[in-house]
Amino acid sequence: MSTRRTFLKLTAAAGLAPAVASAQGAAAGKVVVIGGGYGGAMAARMLKALEAKLDVTLVEPNPVYTSCPFSNSVLANLREIGQQEFRYDGIRRAGVSVAQTSATAIDATARTVTLADGNRLSYDRLVLSPGIDFNWGAVQGYDEAAAQKMPHAWKAGAQTVLLRQQLQAMADGGLVVMSVSANPYRCPPGPYERASLIAYWLKIWKPKSKLLLLDAKDAFSKQRLFQNAWAQLYPGLIEWVPLSKGGKVTSVDPATLTLVTEFGSHKAAVANVIPPQRAGAIAAQAGVADRTGWCPVEPVAFESTLRPGIHVLGDAAIMGAIPKSAFAANAQAKVCAAAIVDLLAGRKPQDPILINTCYSLVAADYGISVAGVYRPDKGQLAEVPGAGGTSPLDVVGGFRGQEAVYAESWFRTVTAETFG
């Protein structure tokens, strides 16, 4: 229902638009969005859908977006990498200008963005959705060159394909070693979905192989659901080593595929290192990242608490209790777009409610989920008490199968809403 839009159009037509709106002007507003993933692409598109007169530019260097959600299924040969790829044609058709280049500098005072192609864009509001960068060297020896031997595959694309090739080339009986970062990082249950689906594939194709999961923490998302499923589906195949048992990898040697922990060292046939992370580099350049490397924001419009006029979405932001998931980035993007339209028109944005739903596949037809509902509380997004939680531990019939089907339905819907 467009009650409010109709109201605003009518009042504007009648010359009743608020003074602020005519001074700054929704019609003349310029919004630049940096980063074309689940957060940025959705924000750009929603801004244009809510206010067609806005001038919206999406800055994204890649012509094709490769989705991390469902990329673990590519590792297990359940999908092809091409099914993860989305182009920006739909976003262009929606009226968004797409600048296929990267942003090199942001001047938060002058409100300008300098692009790698030499152009400079001015903005009334800037949306940053840069995703993550890796803290190279935080695990000693793990740098960009090492990632060619021991892939992270935590940005989907060539790295996903490389890890899959290594798994397929491995001899039966080989040891797969995964190293998982401490919190926070992109997609909290993602490493455990990955371990599950690699085990699913090993059980079929390399049944003498094992997977060692070295973890820099003692607890993880959906832990009991994962561990129950591993015991049931892959007995003896996955060994999880928590922090307290020497799971934290402190250094690696890419030449010998060796991972060293505080308790010993492990030589892998295939090694997957998910390293510590921070907000995408442009966030620090813009001055919106704090000492943790992530970006604090207020909980209504997700405007930076460090630099006014810059909104931060998705994995790069510190969003209180809401996890770093694609579902959350998509939900944040839609709330942020509506808030920016309000702010440009001189209105106060309404306190939002956000939902997160995050599915993981443990096998091709076995899905589990975690959900939460979030609202602003004391300057943060806080979980609504009594809501949310994980799938039940004990279920009957086709419950896990149904959640696997819902997972794929979510993926089709959210990618169509964002890129379609």
Add this chain to the structure above:
Amino acid sequence: MGRVLLPALASAVLAAGPAGAADVPANGPPGASSCTGCHAPSKLADSAIPRIAGRKAADIETFMREYRSGAWPSSVMGRIAKGFDDQQTQAIAAWFAAQPE
């Protein structure tokens, strides 16, 4: 000239729903925009998750109430419905009911 429009507009807006008139942003009352991550706003994608745009508001409210109480078994919707009270649910239901099917 424009001023005479206001009372008429205000009453039309107030009659529009329990969400509270001009407080409804263009992409719905609080929470609504998250729903479309799974419940496609139009026939965008082949999906096992039902669309809710254009459904009767009373039906959406009933589903949400029964998900919340557990009377209607669900995988994830019970956990989500518990995050919304009657008033919030009513506003979301009214908004989706008014969307094109």
